[in-house]
Amino acid sequence: MPLLAAYFDTSVVSLLLKEDKKDIEFFTFPYVYSESILSNQCSDKEFYKFLIERFLSERKIKLSSCDLIVSGFLEAPDFIDDSKFKVGITDLIQNSTEYIPIVVNSSSIVTNNFISSFSFCNAEDNLSVGSNNRDFGELDYHSNLCVYPQIVSDDLSAQGDLDKDISKKLPLDFKIEDNRKIVFTGGRFTQNICSKELNYVLALDLIKNPGIYEIYMDTKNVFPLVQLLKMYDKNVDIYAGDYIESTGLLVKFKGSIECLLSTKVGEDQFIEIDKDRMFVIPLKLDLPARLSIKSSALGSTDISTLGGEVGIIFDTRTSGESIYSNVKTFNDCIKQFGNSFKQDK
Amino acid sequence: MLVPVVKRIKQNSRCFIERVLPVEGNIVVSVNDRVEPFDHLGDCFFSQRELVLPKGFKPYGLKTEKRYYYSGSLLGKVGSNEVFAPYDGNLSLCEKVYAFKEIDKKYIVLSGVWGIVKSVYGKKSILLETQTKDILLSISTKVQASGELVVFPNPTDVLKRSYLENFAKGIKGKIIYVGHNVSLDVIERAYEMEASAVIVGSAHKEVFDFAKSHNFSLGIISGFGKIKTPDVVYKMLSSVSYRYVFFEGDKNLLRVPIPFDNVNKGINANESIEPIKHVKPNMTVQVLQNPYFGWIGVVDRVCESSIFVRFGIDKNSVEIKLPNFLIIE
Numbered sequence: 001m002p003l004l005a006a007y008f009d010t011s012v013v014s015l016l017l018k019e020d021k022k023d024i025e026f027f028t029f030p031y032v033y034s035e036s037i038l039s040n041q042c043s044d045k046e047f048y049k050f051l052i053e054r055f056l057s058e059r060k061i062k063l064s065s066c067d068l069i070v071s072g073f074l075e076a077p078d079f080i081d082d083s084k085f086k087v088g089i090t091d092l093i094q095n096s097t098e099y100i101p102i103v104v105n106s107s108s109i110v111t112n113n114f115i116s117s118f119s120f121c122n123a124e125d126n127l128s129v130g131s132n133n134r135d136f137g138e139l140d141y142h143s144n145l146c147v148y149p150q151i152v153s154d155d156l157s158a159q160g161d162l163d164k165d166i167s168k169k170l171p172l173d174f175k176i177e178d179n180r181k182i183v184f185t186g187g188r189f190t191q192n193i194c195s196k197e198l199n200y201v202l203a204l205d206l207i208k209n210p211g212i213y214e215i216y217m218d219t220k221n222v223f224p225l226v227q228l229l230k231m232y233d234k235n236v237d238i239y240a241g242d243y244i245e246s247t248g249l250l251v252k253f254k255g256s257i258e259c260l261l262s263t264k265v266g267e268d269q270f271i272e273i274d275k276d277r278m279f280v281i282p283l284k285l286d287l288p289a290r291l292s293i294k295s296s297a298l299g300s301t302d303i304s305t306l307g308g309e310v311g312i313i314f315d316t317r318t319s320g321e322s323i324y325s326n327v328k329t330f331n332d333c334i335k336q337f338g339n340s341f342k343q344d345k
Numbered sequence: 346m347l348v349p350v351v352k353r354i355k356q357n358s359r360c361f362i363e364r365v366l367p368v369e370g371n372i373v374v375s376v377n378d379r380v381e382p383f384d385h386l387g388d389c390f391f392s393q394r395e396l397v398l399p400k401g402f403k404p405y406g407l408k409t410e411k412r413y414y415y416s417g418s419l420l421g422k423v424g425s426n427e428v429f430a431p432y433d434g435n436l437s438l439c440e441k442v443y444a445f446k447e448i449d450k451k452y453i454v455l456s457g458v459w460g461i462v463k464s465v466y467g468k469k470s471i472l473l474e475t476q477t478k479d480i481l482l483s484i485s486t487k488v489q490a491s492g493e494l495v496v497f498p499n500p501t502d503v504l505k506r507s508y509l510e511n512f513a514k515g516i517k518g519k520i521i522y523v524g525h526n527v528s529l530d531v532i533e534r535a536y537e538m539e540a541s542a543v544i545v546g547s548a549h550k551e552v553f554d555f556a557k558s559h560n561f562s563l564g565i566i567s568g569f570g571k572i573k574t575p576d577v578v579y580k581m582l583s584s585v586s587y588r589y590v591f592f593e594g595d596k597n598l599l600r601v602p603i604p605f606d607n608v609n610k611g612i613n614a615n616e617s618i619e620p621i622k623h624v625k626p627n628m629t630v631q632v633l634q635n636p637y638f639g640w641i642g643v644v645d646r647v648c649e650s651s652i653f654v655r656f657g658i659d660k661n662s663v664e665i666k667l668p669n670f671l672i673i674e
Contacts, residue, residue: 036482036597040352040479040596040597041350041355042620046620047620050620054621139550140570141569141635147569148568148633151668151669154666155635192668
C-alpha cells in the first residue's frame, strides 16, 4: 500500500510518497492556505484535502488506497481526517538521534528544547522586531506576509532583514553540542529564495557557540518527512542523508586558527586564519580528508571530513555579533559562499 | 506547477443576514414573507444621540432631575463659554456628569436585501435568507457594519479628502469605497464623520492599525502598500453604488445583496470549484513580487520555477518566481 507523509509548514506543504522500497518521491507545494485569499471558497480542511487528492490522482493513486501520516508546525494539523499517524514538529525533533535539527520558517525557530516565534500580524511582535525603525515599504512587505504567507522576497537585503529577525530570536548564549550533525530544515530553507547563499549565512548566524560542526541543508523538508516515516514505522528503510545536502564543516572559534589539511592527494595544505575572519575553503571529497586544527582557545584537535557543497567554513570572529549587523561581513559571506559553488572542488 | 486560485468575487446563492433593532420594538413581518431592500421590517423608539458635558459645566435653569430643552436653546456654561442644545432633548445629571440626551425618535429597520424572512426573534431581530455577491477582502478589521455603498471614482490622493468633505452631510452611516489607496488623514476624517465603513484597494499598515485601535470598519481589497484595486472588483462596486451592503469583517467579506432573478447570472455563473490549478499560458494571475506587487497580468509562458507575465498592452513579459503569484478567476 502506498504511504504518503505530509508536513504542513507555515509557508509550504511538503509531501513524501513511498510506493515501494525504492520508489520515493518528494514534492513541495510552495503555498499554504490563507484565510485572506481563500476563505470565500473553501476551508483549510477542504483545501488540503483537494491538494493531496490532486497530487495522488496525478500519480493514479486514490487517497482511500493510501496510508496517510501527517505532521505540522508546531502541532499536528487538525484539518486532516483519517490519518494513520499524527505528530507535531517538536516530537520529530526530540526523536531525532542522528541529527540536531534546527527548524526555521519565516517567523519561528525550533530546535532541541527551544522554541521562539513571532508574528508580523501581531502589533506587539512587530515592535519587538523593531518595526518602528522601518520604512513604509518594509512594513508593508512584512504585513503582507500575514495575507500572503508564501511570498518570497526577490531582494537580497529584504530577505536578509527577515533572516536577521529570525536569528535575533535565538539568544547569544544558546548552545548546540559540537561535533554533531546539524541539519537546517523548515519552510525557510524550502522556499525558492533569490540567492541560496542567504541560506548559509542564516545557518552560520544561528550557530552561536564555538565548536566544530557538520552542517546539512535540507531544502525539501526531508528531515521532518523521513523522521515522521521512521516514527510511524521503525523498520522503514530510508536514510534522510541520501536526500539532504551535505554542506560542509564549520570550524568556529574566537581568535586565530592554524590548520593542516591532508587529502592524500598532493601535498598537505597549511592554512592560517587570522582572528575576526570568515573564510571558506571549497572542498568536496569522496574519501575523508584529515584536518588538524590548532587554536589558542581549543588547543589541538584532529577531525576527518568529506567537505560538502560549500566546503570548510572557518569563523574566527571574536565580537560575537550577528553577521547581519555588519555589512562588510555579510557581503564577504555572500561572496565567499557564491565562489565556493563556482569552484571545482 | 500547481497554484491556488483566488476568486475575488463569488456568488453566494444562500446566505443569512440578521437585521436587528437597537432596542425592542415592533416587528411588522412574519416568517416566510418575501421582502425587498426598502421594505420595513420593524421599528422602535430610542434616543439616538447623547452629548456628555465636560467637568465644570453649569446648567441653565435645571431645577428638577431632568429638563427638556429645544434645539438651539441655552443648556448652560463651561467657564465663560455658552453651550447650546444641538437637538431637542433632555438634560440630566447622571453619576456626577451632565448628559444631554436626544428625545426618543423613531428608528426604522429596512430589509436591505431581496430575501425571505426565516425567523423572528422576540421584538428585536429578524433573520433573512438571501443571495449575495461577496467581495473578498484581503484584510479587514473584525467589525460588522452595514450601510449604503458610496463609490468614489478612484480619485487621486489630493482629491480624496475633498470627496469626503463634499459628502459631509451624507457620509454618516455609509460604506465608502475611497479608491486604490487611503492615507491616514482620510481614514481619520472618515472616522470623525461617522462613516459606517471604508473599503479601499490598499493602505499602509498605520492606517489599518488606526482603524483597528478605534474599532472602525476598514476593508482592504488587495493588501498593504500602494496597490491598485483589481478592475473586476472596481467595476462590480461601481455597478452596485448606492445599494445597501453588509461589511462582515470577521469573514473578510463585503456582501452585496442581489435580486432573486439575478442568481446564477454574471461572472460566477460557470465557475469551477477547484481551489488549486496548474498554471498555464493566458491565465490571469495576480503578481506578488516587487515592483509589480498586486498587479494583475496574463501568463505568457511557464518555466520550471517561474512564469513570465504580461501587463496590459505591454508586449514585454517579466519573470515572476514561484510562489510570488496566484491564479485569479
